[in-house]
Amino acid sequence: MEKRYCLECGEGFLGRIDKRFCCDACRNSYHNAISRQSKAYSYKINSILHRNHSILSESLQSGKLQLDRKEMEEKHFAARFHTASKRKPLRRTVYTCYDISYRIEGRKGVRILTDSK
Numbered sequence: 001m002e003k004r005y006c007l008e009c010g011e012g013f014l015g016r017i018d019k020r021f022c023c024d025a026c027r028n029s030y031h032n033a034i035s036r037q038s039k040a041y042s043y044k045i046n047s048i049l050h051r052n053h054s055i056l057s058e059s060l061q062s063g064k065l066q067l068d069r070k071e072m073e074e075k076h077f078a079a080r081f082h083t084a085s086k087r088k089p090l091r092r093t094v095y096t097c098y099d100i101s102y103r104i105e106g107r108k109g110v111r112i113l114t115d116s117k
């Protein structure tokens, strides 16, 4: 048995070479913290995706297919967050946010695509 140091509380303990925690409470606490961080990160990304989808959806429903830069900034549309992307030779990449596709057109902003091309 070698002296080891708990990853959670830093206390020294004796145990097998692969043992990383002094007790179950420390092991649980360590893994719960990792899980919390991971969930917080997912929540943040999902919120951005949902906001993007709402903006695209509202624009689409009002028959407006172009979102200019100013509008994107005002509404906090984050074009780099998407659920899929498809790069085509000699054409702009098509991004998809759930069921709505769009192209990023530089200064012109974002163009919502109504067909699947």
Ligand SMILES: [Zn+2]
Pocket (backbone or CB within 6 Å): 006, 007, 008, 009, 010, 011, 021, 022, 023, 026
């Ligand atoms: Zn501990």
